Amino acid sequence: MRRVRPGDAVPEIAPILEVHNLVKQYPSVTAVDGVSFAVPEGTCFGLLGPNGAGKTTTIEIMEGILPPTSGEVRYRGEPLGARFREEAGILFQKTALQDFLSVRQSVALFRGLYGQGLDVDEVLKVCALEKLASRDNRKLSGGQQQRLLLAIALVNDPKVLFLDEPTTGLDPQARRNFWELVESIKARRKTIILTTHYMEEAQLLCDEIAIMDGGRIVAQGAPQQLLTEHFSEVLLELPRHEFPEVARQLPLKLIDASDRVEISTHDLDGTLRALIEARVPLRNLRIRPANLEDLFLELTGKELRT
Amino acid sequence: MMKRLLAVWHARNLEFLRDRPTLLFTLLLPLGVVIGMGFIFGGPPRPLFTVGVIGNTIDTHANPFLHERYVQSVPIHSEADGLYKVTHQSIDLLLDLEGTARYWVNTDSPKGYIVEKLLIATGSGARRQPVTGQAVRYVDWLFPGILAMNMMFSCLFGVGYVVLRYRKSGFLKRLHATPLSAFEFLSAQVLSRLSLIIFVTAILYVAIAAIIHFHSAGSIALLLLLAVLGSLSMIALGLTIAARFASEELVGGLLNLLTWPMMLLSGVWFSIEGSPRWVQWAADIFPLTQVIDAARAVMLEGAGIGRITPNLIYLAVTTLVFLAFGAWSFRWRVE
Numbered sequence A: 001m002r003r004v005r006p007g008d009a010v011p012e013i014a015p016i017l018e019v020h021n022l023v024k025q026y027p028s029v030t031a032v033d034g035v036s037f038a039v040p041e042g043t044c045f046g047l048l049g050p051n052g053a054g055k056t057t058t059i060e061i062m063e064g065i066l067p068p069t070s071g072e073v074r075y076r077g078e079p080l081g082a083r084f085r086e087e088a089g090i091l092f093q094k095t096a097l098q099d100f101l102s103v104r105q106s107v108a109l110f111r112g113l114y115g116q117g118l119d120v121d122e123v124l125k126v127c128a129l130e131k132l133a134s135r136d137n138r139k140l141s142g143g144q145q146q147r148l149l150l151a152i153a154l155v156n157d158p159k160v161l162f163l164d165e166p167t168t169g170l171d172p173q174a175r176r177n178f179w180e181l182v183e184s185i186k187a188r189r190k191t192i193i194l195t196t197h198y199m200e201e202a203q204l205l206c207d208e209i210a211i212m213d214g215g216r217i218v219a220q221g222a223p224q225q226l227l228t229e230h231f232s233e234v235l236l237e238l239p240r241h242e243f244p245e246v247a248r249q250l251p252l253k254l255i256d257a258s259d260r261v262e263i264s265t266h267d268l269d270g271t272l273r274a275l276i277e278a279r280v281p282l283r284n285l286r287i288r289p290a291n292l293e294d295l296f297l298e299l300t301g302k303e304l305r306t
Numbered sequence B: 001m002m003k004r005l006l007a008v009w010h011a012r013n014l015e016f017l018r019d020r021p022t023l024l025f026t027l028l029l030p031l032g033v034v035i036g037m038g039f040i041f042g043g044p045p046r047p048l049f050t051v052g053v054i055g056n057t058i059d060t061h062a063n064p065f066l067h068e069r070y071v072q073s074v075p076i077h078s079e080a081d082g083l084y085k086v087t088h089q090s091i092d093l094l095l096d097l098e099g100t101a102r103y104w105v106n107t108d109s110p111k112g113y114i115v116e117k118l119l120i121a122t123g124s125g126a127r128r129q130p131v132t133g134q135a136v137r138y139v140d141w142l143f144p145g146i147l148a149m150n151m152m153f154s155c156l157f158g159v160g161y162v163v164l165r166y167r168k169s170g171f172l173k174r175l176h177a178t179p180l181s182a183f184e185f186l187s188a189q190v191l192s193r194l195s196l197i198i199f200v201t202a203i204l205y206v207a208i209a210a211i212i213h214f215h216s217a218g219s220i221a222l223l224l225l226l227a228v229l230g231s232l233s234m235i236a237l238g239l240t241i242a243a244r245f246a247s248e249e250l251v252g253g254l255l256n257l258l259t260w261p262m263m264l265l266s267g268v269w270f271s272i273e274g275s276p277r278w279v280q281w282a283a284d285i286f287p288l289t290q291v292i293d294a295a296r297a298v299m300l301e302g303a304g305i306g307r308i309t310p311n312l313i314y315l316a317v318t319t320l321v322f323l324a325f326g327a328w329s330f331r332w333r334v335e
Helices: A055-062 A082-087 A103-111 A120-126 A142-154 A172-186 A199-205 A223-230 A245-249 A268-277 A292-300 B002-018 B020-041 B079-087 B110-121 B138-169 B171-176 B182-212 B220-242 B248-265 B277-285 B287-301 B305-329
Strands: A015-026 A029-040 A044-048 A070-075 A088-091 A160-164 A191-196 A208-213 A216-221 A234-239 A253-256 A260-265 A286-289 B049-054 B071-076 B093-096 B102-105
Touching: A015 A055, A015 A191, A029 A055, A029 A070, A029 A191, A029 A208, A029 A216, A044 A055, A044 A199, A055 A160, A055 A191, A070 A082, A082 A088, A088 A142, A103 A120, A103 A142, A120 A142, A120 A172, A142 A160, A142 A172, A172 A191, A172 A199, A191 A199, A199 A292, A208 A223, A208 A292, A216 A223, A216 A292, A223 A292, A234 A268, A260 A268, B002 B020, B020 B248, B049 B079, B049 B110, B071 B079, B079 B093, B079 B102, B093 B110, B102 B110, B138 B171, B138 B182, B138 B220, B138 B248, B138 B287, B182 B220, B182 B305, B220 B248, B220 B287, B220 B305, B248 B277, B248 B287, B277 B287, B287 B305
Parallel strands: A044 A191, A044 A208, A088 A160, A160 A191, B049 B071, B049 B093
Antiparallel strands: A015 A029, A015 A070, A208 A216, A234 A260, A234 A286, A253 A260, B093 B102
16 A cells, blocks of 8 residues: 555556565564555656665565565556566566577577567667677676666566666766666656665656665655655755864754764754854855755664664 | 685585585485495395396206306296397396206307306306397497486486576576466476487487497387487486575585486496396386386387387376476575
8 A cells, every 4th residue: 555645645546566564574584574555657666775674575575586474466456477477577686697698699588488578679779788789698797787687677568667776886877877778768657666775866766765674664755755854954064174162062953974064954044144153164064955865864874783 | 825725614614514405415325325335235245147047946056157156046937038138138148957058148248258268167067059149249238328328417417507507696586587487497498408418319329339330120210209208207307306406515416316326227337137126126217227228129129119118108207297396396596
């Protein structure tokens, strides 16, 4: 069930995927602990959370790869079945392909497993792999490898696409390149389920996000809506070595970061006046609105997990 | 240097000790081998030569030759049966002690040659009789067994390790996310390996037959059918091992556990005539025994399809049983 929050618009589009009270229990740990949400067709839904939050377990249950301990996933109102397998495209966090196959042969192998789908050449073109078509799949760079795995995920022209941390380990350029690809897929009205721990990625691609921690969803909604809900404040950042000790006496909400001091406030004018009066040098002051990273850290904590 | 060596040594030991199925298997296998060897080869020293004596019972006092160490005598019901066994290398020499002692030996058999010298040396006074009909050379007798054994190794190891590697690398998990079923995947593996094995075996057959000047007495088409069904059965057997495990050491051990008894007891190298009945019965369970028996019947005696139908049915049924079990116990991912 989609969590309806005050002020939420009633979803107009029927959900393509519904997750009902999922639980995944391992002998020593509960990886997913009662997760429910719904994904409307044609939207991009992001699962965010620190490592070990239960994102991959949740998405693998949704993909039909892992059986849940309890709860269920429904695709177009029905339990996952043959139709889901035909219509879902999946990109796992780690996938090895068959050795000695070229890029084209790897895509063609998977094309052969589906009744319906795109032409192999078309998929190669969409993922900018035409020039690499005859290269051995083991001789690709990280970004090229991810594009090939995306091509394989798209080969059946899926209605719903699962991307599990698709840009982890890629350099910034390859990451941006991959985002552009995902945006072009989004433009074709595909439903996308994405897990990531890059907030920028979530903010750019997702219509709705759920932040997970300890196997549960701790916040859910549109990125902007979540930020408005959790942060009515702006953040002022000052280099730590320029922040005089006396200024710590001011009635301000201070957060110490390693090299800077962050001040969170509703009253920007008043805070600036107070800082000027306290003779705090402001030439390196930065003012920024809170972003998803702040929200993420606020909800999941900043300390290292043990 | 010692410190680095010790660090790697320690880590590898931990890895091995924590891989429970492999550890258990490593401890149990030698024990099983010792017990099995004890059963099969224990007791009095094994005879080197098997001598058939015509008659329902054998009076070992009838001839001093039968007292020789390493000579085992088995009763043979009729002269015709005995002659067949001599020419087909099942026994090394046939002896008839009724009246004037007579014997028959296959001069193309190395063991026959030696046991004849022994018989003459003991002064038994038996007279050599001509062996009528085509005697089978040892190399001809060995040929079907060697071909079948090569098939067995290719079937079992060829699919076992490949599926294991796919599982460990996560390739199987990716396939699982498609409409592909376990049965379809396994069947594709079987067919791929089958075509390869038939191709290789055909080349080996032609090449070896040319070298040893061998001509099959029976139909080549029937041999092809036998090779197909035999390979199918043994590939499917390999898949039952590869169906769920994710440890190379465990899978390797299990494959060895299957191949060694088959290699020793299926009659590839020597006939198991004269072995305890239960050993012969156990050997008949192996698909390899069925393949070799049928192949020898076709290649050496020109047997037709009627004669080897039971073998073919056995191979077809075991293929289905192994495949069904493999599909049922199949795991796409490392648990």
